[in-house]
Amino acid sequence: MQYQTITRSAVAAAATVLGAAAAVAEDKPALDKAAIDKAFESLKTFDWGVDNNKFRALLGPIEDALPATHGDAAARKELETKLAAVLSTGASRAAKDYVGRKLAIIGTAESVSALAALLPDKDLSHMARYALERIPAPEAAKALRDSLAKTSGTQKAGVIGSLGVRRAAESIADLAALVGDSDESIAVAAATALGDIGSVESAKALQDAKPASDPVKLRVADAQLTAGECLLTAGDKAGALAVYKSLIASPEKSVRLAATRGLLLASGKKE
Amino acid sequence: MKQRANRRDFLKAAVATAAACPYLIPGSALGAGDRPAPSARIVMGGIGIGNQGSGDQGAFLGRGDVQYVAVCDVNTQHRNAARDRANGRYHNNDCKTYNDFRELLARTDIDAVHIATPDHWHALVVIDACRHGKDVYCQKPETKTLREGPLMVAAARRYSRVVSGGSQRVLEDYRRQVNPCWSGELGPIKSINVSFGPLAQSCYLGSEAIPQGMDWDMWLGPAPWAPFHPYRCSGSYNINGTCWRSFSDYSGGGLTDWGAHHFGGAIFAIDCREFEPEVVEYHNEKGREYVGFRYPNGIFLYHNHPGMKHLQIVGTPGEKRAPKPVPSYKGNGGIHGDFIECVKTREKPFRDIELATHSISVAHLGAIAYQLKRSLKWDGVKNEFPGDEEANRLVDRARREPWTL
Numbered sequence: 001m002q003y004q005t006i007t008r009s010a011v012a013a014a015a016t017v018l019g020a021a022a023a024v025a026e027d028k029p030a031l032d033k034a035a036i037d038k039a040f041e042s043l044k045t046f047d048w049g050v051d052n053n054k055f056r057a058l059l060g061p062i063e064d065a066l067p068a069t070h071g072d073a074a075a076r077k078e079l080e081t082k083l084a085a086v087l088s089t090g091a092s093r094a095a096k097d098y099v100g101r102k103l104a105i106i107g108t109a110e111s112v113s114a115l116a117a118l119l120p121d122k123d124l125s126h127m128a129r130y131a132l133e134r135i136p137a138p139e140a141a142k143a144l145r146d147s148l149a150k151t152s153g154t155q156k157a158g159v160i161g162s163l164g165v166r167r168a169a170e171s172i173a174d175l176a177a178l179v180g181d182s183d184e185s186i187a188v189a190a191a192t193a194l195g196d197i198g199s200v201e202s203a204k205a206l207q208d209a210k211p212a213s214d215p216v217k218l219r220v221a222d223a224q225l226t227a228g229e230c231l232l233t234a235g236d237k238a239g240a241l242a243v244y245k246s247l248i249a250s251p252e253k254s255v256r257l258a259a260t261r262g263l264l265l266a267s268g269k270k271e
Numbered sequence: 272m273k274q275r276a277n278r279r280d281f282l283k284a285a286v287a288t289a290a291a292c293p294y295l296i297p298g299s300a301l302g303a304g305d306r307p308a309p310s311a312r313i314v315m316g317g318i319g320i321g322n323q324g325s326g327d328q329g330a331f332l333g334r335g336d337v338q339y340v341a342v343c344d345v346n347t348q349h350r351n352a353a354r355d356r357a358n359g360r361y362h363n364n365d366c367k368t369y370n371d372f373r374e375l376l377a378r379t380d381i382d383a384v385h386i387a388t389p390d391h392w393h394a395l396v397v398i399d400a401c402r403h404g405k406d407v408y409c410q411k412p413e414t415k416t417l418r419e420g421p422l423m424v425a426a427a428r429r430y431s432r433v434v435s436g437g438s439q440r441v442l443e444d445y446r447r448q449v450n451p452c453w454s455g456e457l458g459p460i461k462s463i464n465v466s467f468g469p470l471a472q473s474c475y476l477g478s479e480a481i482p483q484g485m486d487w488d489m490w491l492g493p494a495p496w497a498p499f500h501p502y503r504c505s506g507s508y509n510i511n512g513t514c515w516r517s518f519s520d521y522s523g524g525g526l527t528d529w530g531a532h533h534f535g536g537a538i539f540a541i542d543c544r545e546f547e548p549e550v551v552e553y554h555n556e557k558g559r560e561y562v563g564f565r566y567p568n569g570i571f572l573y574h575n576h577p578g579m580k581h582l583q584i585v586g587t588p589g590e591k592r593a594p595k596p597v598p599s600y601k602g603n604g605g606i607h608g609d610f611i612e613c614v615k616t617r618e619k620p621f622r623d624i625e626l627a628t629h630s631i632s633v634a635h636l637g638a639i640a641y642q643l644k645r646s647l648k649w650d651g652v653k654n655e656f657p658g659d660e661e662a663n664r665l666v667d668r669a670r671r672e673p674w675t676l
Contacts, residue, residue: 048478048497048498049475049477049478050475052474055473066643067642070643070644098475104669105661105665106661123496125672129672130668132669133668133669136664154673155672158671158673160675161675185672185673188675189675192675193675222402226425254402254403258431261428
């Protein structure tokens with residue numbers, strides 16, 4: 001079976017990626033497929049109410065399989081398929097919580113649809129994002145973006161936050177429209193996400209935003225400052241200067257001072 | 272310090288117009304005795320006032336140059352006890368209580384806050400405090416993930432805030448290692464080892480009734496939802512599965528909790544506080560795991576090296592190394608006094624947030640190497656594992672809605 005294909009040569013190949021400077025002895029045992037299958041059986045009835053020893057006894061083989069399958073695409077895929085399958089069963093919230101954590105590390109595009117189905121679920125939305133936010137595949141970003149129309153309230157704010165962490169530039173138009181949302185948590189999340197994306201376009205969207213309340217206004221200004229710093233880091237001094245100039249007359253003293261600092265940095269002055 | 276003229280003018284006017292009852296205003300309120308006038312005191316509040324927070328509160332309450340006016344905790348019992356300590360100190364009823372830190376941070380009369388929430392809250396509260404113009408003393412370990420450190424530093428710098436980390440041991444407990452390194456006595460340093468544990472563990476403890484006065488949803492905050500269990504939120508220092516410090520959702524276990532001290536002290540000794548390792552070597556010798564962090568200058572920091580004692584340093588005594596003066600606290604009163612002095616002078620504190628996050632990053636890097644059971648390359652400037660998609664997933668974790676950094 002694929003699980004047993006992990007060999008010392010695969011480990012050695014993975015170590016080679018790090019180069020000679022980091023080459024160290026890594027002696028990984030072959031996977032125990034029977035133990036892994038048993039752990040997946042345990043996962044069907046797994047729930048909160050176990051201490052760490054019991055947790056390890058029940059799910060330890062899955063825990064151990066994650067590092068052991070590094071560099072073995074087939075074994076990883078088999079593991080991922082089994083994990084994702086749990087999400088559409090009647091397994092407990094704790095079991096699906098556990099799966100979300102593991103798919104955050106090994107999930108691929110293959111798991112995205114099973115995870116995306118949970119995004120509107122108030123109990124499971126976070127653990128779905130726990131994986132989707134960290135899965136690099138563009139399908140994960142698309143699933144998050146598509147779920148904006150299917151979520152509301154705090155779940156929607158969470159999805160927006162994940163798009164920001166992913167710096168999902170293709171979501172700028174969606175996010176810009178949400179900065180003026182009457183739900184403060186959504187508006188704040190949208191502003192923060194646009195700041196995190198940190199492009200000229202997202203900065204412009206923030207500048208044009210019409211925040212509904214003072215707390216959101218403060219967060220929009222903060223997000224603009226974040227965007228300015230992103231542009232500066234990327235070497236776009238002109239873009240950063242435009243952001244800071246737009247804030248220099250802010251009614252908030254702290255924002256004016258921060259914008260002045262930004263102007264100086266964008267002009268080449270060191271702190 | 273804010274509203275300086277208004278408060279002082281008010282007090283002076285009160286004295287001038289109320290000469291018939293001079294005893295109503297104590298001399299200390301105008302700056303007599305050993306206390307500065309109220310207008311010259313740092314107005315402070317505390318967020319997270321349980322076990323460690325109460326200790327920090329005591330340190331700040333004991334200072335004449337601090338006026339302590341607000342406490343925030345999601346546990347009513349902790350909150351009220353902290354309020355009573357403050358009111359007892361000043362013999363008044365001025366200290367206000369908050370369940371939600373955002374309400375405390377919105378107060379414009381507060382200059383600075385100290386934060387001793389569980390670790391999973393640190394970055395959110397520190398960054399929001401900076402947005403609201405507060406200087407911050409934040410307990411160690413300052414970060415929960417690698418992504419949080421640069422964001423906290425950026426917020427501090429953006430708003431020109433003084434943000435100090437909170438490990439008093441780094442300067443105070445490692446002089447036997449720091450002094451011979453900085454004096455040049457040991458010559459150029461090759462390596463140092465620190466030995467401690469444990470790693471954080473998963474937590475699937477069962478559900479118990481939420482005690483009255485505990486806002487459990489707010490305690491969890493950005494961490495994954497989980498049922499209440501007293502071990503999850505116990506502020507005990509026993510990292511054995513009976514307190515939040517044990518569990519990976521809220522802490523990095525011993526690796527970050529003790530790591531803030533031991534890694535922090537070791538990095539201070541070898542003078543590597545200003546940068547981060549570039550390689551983490553994972554070793555497994557017959558089931559005994561340890562890691563070695565290689566810094567850009569070639570120095571190794573080991574964790575649990577089987578051939579080295581705790582805090583053992585390998586130098587080259589025969590070779591010369593120019594001595595350097597050892598940095599220290601400013602002001603009086605240890606690390607808390609260092610923070611207060613820097614609030615006044617706007618200097619960077621001894622454990623400036625940038626240095627603090629560098630040292631906690633070592634613990635996070637080690638935890639990831641132990642978790643993945645392999646060696647890693649790290650770019651501390653870009654805050655990423657170059658070309659390592661799997662490890663980069665562990666740089667951060669999704670926060671529970673609606674919390675975003």
